[in-house]
Amino acid sequence: MFYPRWLVNLAKGPAVLRRKVASRGKAASPTARLFARSLAIRHLDAGSCNGCESELSLLGSPVYDLSRFGFSFTPSPRHADLLLITGVVTDAMVPLIRATYEAMPDPRLVVAAGACAIDGCVFRGAPGVVGNLQDIVPVDRWIPGCPPSPDDLLDGLLALVGRAAQPRGEAS
């Protein structure tokens, strides 16, 4: 399932870039509208296998280059608008996730990326694994995938700030 998409992407370039991205945010919420064209992302690894991280690092590569949308990664939660959580959320990480969220200035968004961050994936129900991220911080968007491809990640972020990619010449 994944592989045909890779081949198409190799031939035609990343899917998210083949579609038209709205230059302005059309989001209903004022928070999303504020971040439509300027979004600083703080990435928090809650215990990941590095699969999500290797896909995330591709977002800064010349092919995807998230900076063209005005998005950027930041090392400081004080500068961050969006908390991006990847990996299996364990009991030990709960206070740290909460602290990072508290350190971010309002308004702020939270995204859980990858199957592990969403429900624990194969680790669901294991000792020390927290079932639901929503109980710790309010999650605004879930980006599924194991790992989510850079396409999925960019699509999810753009949709979150109301700049969802509109399919061009193909059925959605």
Add this chain to the structure above:
Amino acid sequence: MLLFAPLLKGIMDRAKARGMRRVGPPILQPYRNLYKWLHKEPIWNTETTAIRSIAPTVYFSAPLIVALLIPVLTTFPLPLAFMADMLGGGMILGAGGLLLLLAAADTGSPFTGIAVSRVRFIGTLAEPLTLTALFTAAAVGRATIPYAVNQAFGGPALFTPSHALLLVAWILLILAEAGRLPVDNPDSSQELSLIDPNRTFEASGPDLALFEWGGWMKFAVLGIILVNVLATPWGLAPSLAPAALGLAILATAAKLTVLGLLVVLVEWSFAKLRLLRIAEYLTVSVAIAALAALAIAIS
């Protein structure tokens, strides 16, 4: 200058990204970031003192005050230009930088602490460079008022060895003071290796906007001293007529953009120096400035 400084930053960011074969952020991105920061809440931790409430304002206004002292657009001095000479301007910029450092140290965060000690390390070594370069320029103009120096370099002092050496020294100073490669990488996100960007780690919302905007303006001020006082002292308005002022605005903006692209060219070509190698970089810069002073003494 208030409005142009973010544009300069945007142009430089995009040019740099293009050099890395990336599309890069839109050149208006710094304005959007400012708008966003002004609409976020400021957070400071509970350990901070009153310094944090004045530091952003002072750091933001210091380059604006200095802009009144240097020939930004006009060949004749503005009414306030005689309030301070080049040393005074340097001290005003320095005061802004000092308050930013105090505010950074005030938060007690380990990362801002690293930044403060490193910035002071570089600052200590860059100080003799600044003074030597300023005094050399002053010796040419026989005055420490930037307008007089501007007149001198517009005349016979233009193509002298001392002038060329002075230009090189001032460009090296800008790279060090503005935290660009090879001294510091402004785009890095590795907390442990950062120098300048680490200072604002604990700032958020409107305070961050003032710090960042102030930093971009500081780069513009240093650049204006280079292009309008030292390197190309032409194209300034001789009167306050709108047409002359408009031409001067265009000329200065064009010159600053060329300078920005030059800095980007350096960033494409060089890797970051190890922290202790920065001392050697600045030693060479001081030596060049000293040679420029020597060349004046001989001639």
